[in-house]
Amino acid sequence: xxxxxxxxxxxxxxxxxxxxxxxxxxxxxxxxxxxxxxxxxxxxxxxxxxxxxxxxxxxxxxxxxxxxxxxxxxxxxxxxxxxxxxxxxxxxxxxxxxxxxxxxxxxxxxxxxxxxxxxxxxxxxxxxxxxxxxxxxxxxxxxxxxxxxxxxxxxxxxxxxxxxxxxxx
Ligand SMILES: [Zn+2]
Numbered sequence: 001x002x003x004x005x006x007x008x009x010x011x012x013x014x015x016x017x018x019x020x021x022x023x024x025x026x027x028x029x030x031x032x033x034x035x036x037x038x039x040x041x042x043x044x045x046x047x048x049x050x051x052x053x054x055x056x057x058x059x060x061x062x063x064x065x066x067x068x069x070x071x072x073x074x075x076x077x078x079x080x081x082x083x084x085x086x087x088x089x090x091x092x093x094x095x096x097x098x099x100x101x102x103x104x105x106x107x108x109x110x111x112x113x114x115x116x117x118x119x120x121x122x123x124x125x126x127x128x129x130x131x132x133x134x135x136x137x138x139x140x141x142x143x144x145x146x147x148x149x150x151x152x153x154x155x156x157x158x159x160x161x162x163x164x165x166x167x168x169x
Contacts, residue, residue: 003051045131047138058135077112104130
């Protein structure tokens with residue numbers, strides 16, 4: 001089932017999420033819904049708080065659904081190590097239509113659990129590394145906008161306020 005994605009301004013996007021403790025069928029359904037919602041919105045990553053679920057997990061697929069091997073679900077993720085830095089344009093399904101250059105590590109080593117509570121280690125670079133950092137930020141209640149310079153953040157926030165006024169947000 002495709003769920004509604006919360007947009008910037010919703011307080012549920014800026015609260016830290018709680019660890020997943022119960023690996024139930026409900027969790028499996030949630031993950032299915034998250035993939036469906038992410039694909040429907042043409043995103044490459046989606047964190048549970050973006051659909052209002054206050055739990056530490058995210059899904060990601062940098063192939064946009066073309067390669068099943070790229071499908072990742074990471075539960076209670078932790079970033080163990082990072083390397084390098086890349087400044088690239090970044091977007092977020094909770095900030096639709098807006099993009100900004102954000103500095104992220106080039107390489108990320110992360111750890112978490114899959115749906116069967118098996119430990120997964122993920123070593124990724126480039127877009128996937130950016131995505132992992134972006135999604136873990138969501139779980140900590142952070143949006144990429146908070147990583148911009150005050151000037152750039154202000155510019156984006158002004159754009160959003162205008163869109164809210166005109167009913168486009
Ligand atoms: Zn996002």
